[in-house]
Amino acid sequence: MRSSTRGRLPLALVAVLLAFGLTGTANATGRVDNPYAGARVYVNPEWSARAAAEPGGAAVADQPTAVWLDSMATVHGSNGRMGLRDHLDEALRQGADLVQVVLYDIPGRDCGRLSSNGELAFDQLPTYRAEFVDPIAEVLRDPAYAGLRVVAVVEPNSLPFMVTHVPPSSEWTSLCEQVRASDAYHQAIGYALARLGAIPNVYSYLDVGHHGNLGWDDYRAAFVQVLARAAGTAGSTFADVHGFVANTSNYSVLDEVHLTKTSVGGRPILQSRWVDWNPFIDELSYAEALRLELVAAGFDPGVGVVVDTSRNGWGGPNRPTRANDATFDVDTYVNSGRLDRRLWIYNWCNQVGAGLGERPVASPVPGVDAYAWVKPPGESDGASSPLPYPGENHNRMCDPNYNSWPGASYRPTGAWPNTPPAGQWHSAGFRELLANAHPPL
Numbered sequence: 001m002r003s004s005t006r007g008r009l010p011l012a013l014v015a016v017l018l019a020f021g022l023t024g025t026a027n028a029t030g031r032v033d034n035p036y037a038g039a040r041v042y043v044n045p046e047w048s049a050r051a052a053a054e055p056g057g058a059a060v061a062d063q064p065t066a067v068w069l070d071s072m073a074t075v076h077g078s079n080g081r082m083g084l085r086d087h088l089d090e091a092l093r094q095g096a097d098l099v100q101v102v103l104y105d106i107p108g109r110d111c112g113r114l115s116s117n118g119e120l121a122f123d124q125l126p127t128y129r130a131e132f133v134d135p136i137a138e139v140l141r142d143p144a145y146a147g148l149r150v151v152a153v154v155e156p157n158s159l160p161f162m163v164t165h166v167p168p169s170s171e172w173t174s175l176c177e178q179v180r181a182s183d184a185y186h187q188a189i190g191y192a193l194a195r196l197g198a199i200p201n202v203y204s205y206l207d208v209g210h211h212g213n214l215g216w217d218d219y220r221a222a223f224v225q226v227l228a229r230a231a232g233t234a235g236s237t238f239a240d241v242h243g244f245v246a247n248t249s250n251y252s253v254l255d256e257v258h259l260t261k262t263s264v265g266g267r268p269i270l271q272s273r274w275v276d277w278n279p280f281i282d283e284l285s286y287a288e289a290l291r292l293e294l295v296a297a298g299f300d301p302g303v304g305v306v307v308d309t310s311r312n313g314w315g316g317p318n319r320p321t322r323a324n325d326a327t328f329d330v331d332t333y334v335n336s337g338r339l340d341r342r343l344w345i346y347n348w349c350n351q352v353g354a355g356l357g358e359r360p361v362a363s364p365v366p367g368v369d370a371y372a373w374v375k376p377p378g379e380s381d382g383a384s385s386p387l388p389y390p391g392e393n394h395n396r397m398c399d400p401n402y403n404s405w406p407g408a409s410y411r412p413t414g415a416w417p418n419t420p421p422a423g424q425w426h427s428a429g430f431r432e433l434l435a436n437a438h439p440p441l
Helices: 013-019 045-052 072-076 084-094 123-138 174-182 184-197 215-231 283-296 330-337 427-435
Strands: 065-071 098-103 150-156 200-205 243-246 304-308 368-372
Touching: 065 072, 072 084, 072 123, 084 098, 084 123, 098 184, 123 184, 150 184, 150 215, 174 184, 184 200, 184 215, 200 215, 243 283, 283 304, 283 368, 368 427
Parallel strands: 065 098, 098 150, 150 200, 200 243, 243 304, 304 368
Antiparallel strands: none
16 A cells, blocks of 8 residues: 555655655555655666667666557567566666556557557457556566566556547547447556556556646546546555656646746736646646645545656757746737747647756655656657558647647647657657757756
8 A cells, every 4th residue: 555654744844855855665565655766767778779879869878768568569578679577687687776667558549649559449458458467467576576666657648538538528539439438448447557556566657647638627627536436446446556647758848937927918828828728837736736636536645746757848949038028918928938839738749849858856846756757758659641560550640731630720730740650769859859958968
């Protein structure tokens, strides 16, 4: 069960302990409150080699990134790539204390996007359990790895769709309707949580999207219920959820430091096209508010949040240094000062102008277990045009020439041209991430 250390201590003391990364006391199960605290985190040698081969890439090649298990084959290793056991063995050789893995093969995956790139249909839950989750659990429970902390991000970009892409949302998809009707996502994630929760050195974190897709009050309230249902399904309990991950593979900035006004020219900044009545304008405010709401819904008071900062730095010459305080137009004010330079906050694929964000670190602010590079920088989100690759269904949100999605007005994607399929190396994009890193390299 998750330690409730934070919930029992006075809040002022908690803030001090979190700031110095000192909440790593083990509970009765052997799990610590924050697995990142004091840990040496595993550096994936496959990613590190690709990063180091790029001009300037050696500056970040020693940073830890998560290992993505996005098909049944990747669990064991395929096409010359390392499998899960290979990574754990390498972690032992490195003297690492913590390995980050992402389970990303849920049945009916990507139901809310313009194409589904999952290998399993929404009705293949038995296959998911027997040929994906069970082999992962079998490897992780090997006594040889008992000394490693394993942070498992369980099926990102799935449960948020059960709010944002089902009726009555205007962006609903038929596949998400089928997934909801079959209860595939809840059943799959509940099963994974239960299997992983039985392994004392595994810490499971659930994806909570980002403020630009779930920040609105009605979405957020519905999403809390979705998370609670998944955590109580297929043998899982709230105790199997150690924390949550925000901004996975996304670009939302931590803190919009220049947007200090609440209104401009008599109009609240909530009315701006960018904010669009969202009560949150950045990721840290969203993560902390949602964490408190999840605790109120029954999750352990000690749950923490990991924020993916792999691509949310937005530095370089186009980074604003202030907002236009002289304007009376709310859109001009917001657009002049916002650090997130995406054309629309909904855009997610290979965004032009992005930069590396905060380097991975434990306990950066109260309530946040770590800033982590969950998405390995340089790995493509998807192909910019249809390509004849098995299993690669072209997603138009990766097409720089696509300017509208179903139910939307004119919304250019802001995506890079000439990008390879998802997971493959995008050299030009990685070099831009280096150049636009903030903090600068």
